[in-house]
Amino acid sequence: MQIIVINGSPRTNGLTAAVLHRIAARLEQNGAEVRFIDLAKLEIKPCRGCCTCYQTGSCIYQDDAEALSREIAAADGIVIGTPTYVSNVSGLLKQFIDRGHFVIEQLLHGKYAVSVVTGENYGRRDASAVLGRLFSYSGAYISGRLVINAPFNSLQYDGAGAVAAADRLAADIYRKRTYPLQYLKHQVIFRAGIRPFVSRKGECYRGVTDKWEHAGI
Ligand SMILES: Cc1cc2nc3c(=O)[nH]c(=O)nc-3n(C[C@H](O)[C@H](O)[C@H](O)COP(=O)(O)O)c2cc1C
Numbered sequence: 001m002q003i004i005v006i007n008g009s010p011r012t013n014g015l016t017a018a019v020l021h022r023i024a025a026r027l028e029q030n031g032a033e034v035r036f037i038d039l040a041k042l043e044i045k046p047c048r049g050c051c052t053c054y055q056t057g058s059c060i061y062q063d064d065a066e067a068l069s070r071e072i073a074a075a076d077g078i079v080i081g082t083p084t085y086v087s088n089v090s091g092l093l094k095q096f097i098d099r100g101h102f103v104i105e106q107l108l109h110g111k112y113a114v115s116v117v118t119g120e121n122y123g124r125r126d127a128s129a130v131l132g133r134l135f136s137y138s139g140a141y142i143s144g145r146l147v148i149n150a151p152f153n154s155l156q157y158d159g160a161g162a163v164a165a166a167d168r169l170a171a172d173i174y175r176k177r178t179y180p181l182q183y184l185k186h187q188v189i190f191r192a193g194i195r196p197f198v199s200r201k202g203e204c205y206r207g208v209t210d211k212w213e214h215a216g217i
Contacts, residue, residue: 002033002035003033003034003169003173004068004071004079005034005079006020007020007037008080008090009081010090014155015118016081016083016116018157020036020079020081023116023165023166027166027170030166037068044095045063047098055203057211058207059099065100069100072111077114077143079169080131082117083117084118084120084124087126103137104198106211108135108138110141112143113141114142114169115145116146116165117148118149118150119147120149120151120152124148125147132145137194143165
């Protein structure tokens, strides 16, 4: 069981990182092989919107975003954490989301996902909804969502939610749990939205259809 844990906070020792490390440690106790990634330590260029990836399957930039996206494709589960920045995910995380080949390519097809959002006043749920849509549109089963309210610079977090979320994620992966409502919702999004859109693009989206074929979609 391979799980990628991604910290989308620019602060590698902040609250988001602390919660994610609790989750990672618990996942390891559950027998998972965990890769903990601080996005702040990676080189990730902003997407320039050339759409080459849809045609060829890979980005014109061979930086850390490409390597991380490939690691996610090979994993069973993913945990993404972010602080709330202006009622949204951090810019650092958004930059990776734009480059990560998530939605059109169905990067998270059949995988299990947990989101973690921290914040100190308003907008945490908006940021959590952004990650919820990302997971759902990318084909993941959402195993859990943590939304944590704490003052800035406070690392006081009891960890109970983190332990429960990690246990549930590990159990979902072991048992290959199906979430029928989530499955149905994703089928509608994929069949009515993403697939017809990609078919209309024809050869220009050959890189996408090749990835679907490889993933058994
Ligand atoms: C630029 C910036 C914008 C922020 N915007 C919000 C916000 O809209 N809502 C909120 O609840 N907290 C906001 N915060 C507070 C952080 O989300 C919060 O303190 C978070 O837990 C910090 O996580 P970290 O310790 O992992 O960096 C903001 C912080 C910064 C630096």
